[in-house]
Amino acid sequence: MPANKKYLTKSPFQRFLKITAGFIGGYCVMISFHQLFGYVFEPKLVVMTAAITGYILWAVLLLFAFLAEKAWKIWLLYIVLTLLFSLPILLKL
Amino acid sequence: MNNRKYNIYFHTHTISGIFICAILFVIFFAGSYSFFKKEISAWQSNSSYVSHEKQVIRYDRLLDSLNQQYNLTGRDISLFFQEKTFDTYVDMSASKDSTLVPKKKPEAKKEKGRGRRREGDGQYFKYNFIKRDSKTYEQSYDMGEFLYRLHFLAQLNQVPIRLGFAFGYMIAGLVAFLFLFALITGLMLHWDKIVSNFFVFRPWSKAKTVWTDAHTALGVIGFPYQFIYAVTGIVLIFNTVLITPFTYIFYDGKSEKIFQDLDYSDAREYTYGYSRLTQKIDVQSYVDRTRKMWGDPFIQRLIVKNYGDTSMHVIVEGTANKKDNFSGTGRVIYRVQDDKIIYQKSPIDNVTYIDRVKSIIYRLHFGDYGGYALKIVYFILGLMGCVVIISGILVWLVGREKDSIPAHKRKFNFWLANIFMAACMSMFPVTALTFIAVKVNSAVDQAFIYHFYFYGWLLFSAYYIFRRNLKRTNQETVLLGSIFSLLIPVANGIYSGNWIWKTYAAGASDIMIFDLFSLSLALVGFYSFYKMKQKDKKDLPAVAIA
Numbered sequence: 001m002p003a004n005k006k007y008l009t010k011s012p013f014q015r016f017l018k019i020t021a022g023f024i025g026g027y028c029v030m031i032s033f034h035q036l037f038g039y040v041f042e043p044k045l046v047v048m049t050a051a052i053t054g055y056i057l058w059a060v061l062l063l064f065a066f067l068a069e070k071a072w073k074i075w076l077l078y079i080v081l082t083l084l085f086s087l088p089i090l091l092k093l
Numbered sequence: 094m095n096n097r098k099y100n101i102y103f104h105t106h107t108i109s110g111i112f113i114c115a116i117l118f119v120i121f122f123a124g125s126y127s128f129f130k131k132e133i134s135a136w137q138s139n140s141s142y143v144s145h146e147k148q149v150i151r152y153d154r155l156l157d158s159l160n161q162q163y164n165l166t167g168r169d170i171s172l173f174f175q176e177k178t179f180d181t182y183v184d185m186s187a188s189k190d191s192t193l194v195p196k197k198k199p200e201a202k203k204e205k206g207r208g209r210r211r212e213g214d215g216q217y218f219k220y221n222f223i224k225r226d227s228k229t230y231e232q233s234y235d236m237g238e239f240l241y242r243l244h245f246l247a248q249l250n251q252v253p254i255r256l257g258f259a260f261g262y263m264i265a266g267l268v269a270f271l272f273l274f275a276l277i278t279g280l281m282l283h284w285d286k287i288v289s290n291f292f293v294f295r296p297w298s299k300a301k302t303v304w305t306d307a308h309t310a311l312g313v314i315g316f317p318y319q320f321i322y323a324v325t326g327i328v329l330i331f332n333t334v335l336i337t338p339f340t341y342i343f344y345d346g347k348s349e350k351i352f353q354d355l356d357y358s359d360a361r362e363y364t365y366g367y368s369r370l371t372q373k374i375d376v377q378s379y380v381d382r383t384r385k386m387w388g389d390p391f392i393q394r395l396i397v398k399n400y401g402d403t404s405m406h407v408i409v410e411g412t413a414n415k416k417d418n419f420s421g422t423g424r425v426i427y428r429v430q431d432d433k434i435i436y437q438k439s440p441i442d443n444v445t446y447i448d449r450v451k452s453i454i455y456r457l458h459f460g461d462y463g464g465y466a467l468k469i470v471y472f473i474l475g476l477m478g479c480v481v482i483i484s485g486i487l488v489w490l491v492g493r494e495k496d497s498i499p500a501h502k503r504k505f506n507f508w509l510a511n512i513f514m515a516a517c518m519s520m521f522p523v524t525a526l527t528f529i530a531v532k533v534n535s536a537v538d539q540a541f542i543y544h545f546y547f548y549g550w551l552l553f554s555a556y557y558i559f560r561r562n563l564k565r566t567n568q569e570t571v572l573l574g575s576i577f578s579l580l581i582p583v584a585n586g587i588y589s590g591n592w593i594w595k596t597y598a599a600g601a602s603d604i605m606i607f608d609l610f611s612l613s614l615a616l617v618g619f620y621s622f623y624k625m626k627q628k629d630k631k632d633l634p635a636v637a638i639a
Contacts, residue, residue, distance in 0.1 A: 055324055067098060
């Protein structure tokens, strides 16, 4: 009954990369995504809403990292997304 | 769904589940009891709120007697009330009037409990408006408070691991987050079969399908409830994870600003005037005025700033009567010198988006918006969560009892499941037994409850770990828990004279409810035990685990 090993990540390093990507990378994507709304809505409303949507998004992103074929790809994707979402901050808009 | 995805959902669900199961069980079990926190407190202290409901709370009386005892001039006094009790936490600061403060610096006393430290001769205690007595936090500690705090692992905060935040809360937050993750993976895993298997429950077939069916059927039915608890739970216990980055992004790292914006705190300063107020101080009248303005709200907090000084202010905070409004919170600030309202946010009219989201989080988590019917449904759903966790552990174990799995791994699996089961299931008898103990013993405080509960838990767990028989662990704990639960109303009758018919006659329904609740729990427990025994007889020779 346990999950079929054929489909699981075998290398411990790959697994470690996926877990960190989902946990840390997913967190950064979640925060940077939510702060974008601060440009449209009042920041306090965004923070309050994020209390609900943020954690759900983070958990989904964590799962999404496990679904990735290659660990480095998901790390790259999350880094790119974080950078993209925080462009306004980086460009000091 | 393709095979790869299915297996990934499966594996991540299994790993996150087995990782958190034991702690999550504790959270669910203690949390379910916590729905009845006030009833438990009333039950333990023999002081019913309901039978005194009409009694008017005399704030002035408390303040006058405090004034005589401590001289309130220049102090801040904060009274924090809990709904459906006559208890209030009184927090009194040292006086800001430097002419009154003794020159010799009193030795800073280190106070334990809730990490609050008061400077000078400040005081913190719990006052009961009916009995008119005050107790320290440790003295007034009861089973309601204990189980409530156990459900977010507050007791673990005393573990000396310093990471910058409370250790127990961090663990509770992490477990809640992984719980959310396990819920999502579990739903995805079961997605294709949700409709077709919704009613599939084969309790009397072989052991494995019993646990699998119980796990998926109850898991799917309870999903919305558990999802709400996972999300609101993280927010309530460990929102720092989210607040911290936003403090830097939106508020330049100034945390007091974000807390003010989110209505968690009020940073207004009241500069001490060093001149005595001439008129008579009548705090009661401000509370009465507020009551009238807001249509019988629940007054949650009453703060007096700079008592007796010209800069004296009275702040009243409350929530709207739940019949009127689901989500209102209000605050009004009175300046005593000229009797003026300098700030008001009514809980009835101007309900903000922040209020609404916060109320949704609180109300849904505390289950306090619909009377006892709702609490009972919530409790049953909570215990269903416990069953999902236990059956999850057993699915995990039984699914790995195949010849293809090497012996040492199977040994380890059993070892782990055995410990988890013993620790989790022991909670039922230990909790019930502690309820009896606090009745038998007349002087109960925090230390007593800690010792009795935690050592009792350790003993029971150790015994069942040593027994290495999951079936016995299951059956015996259910039986013992039921016997002890049955004795809870009896103990209340013998040691406090509160037999169920007496509390019924006196209209002390909050005390009675807890007795009836224990009684029903015992009956359900006995019935399950009987069913388990019956099943044993039917399929002899017994399966290793049933």
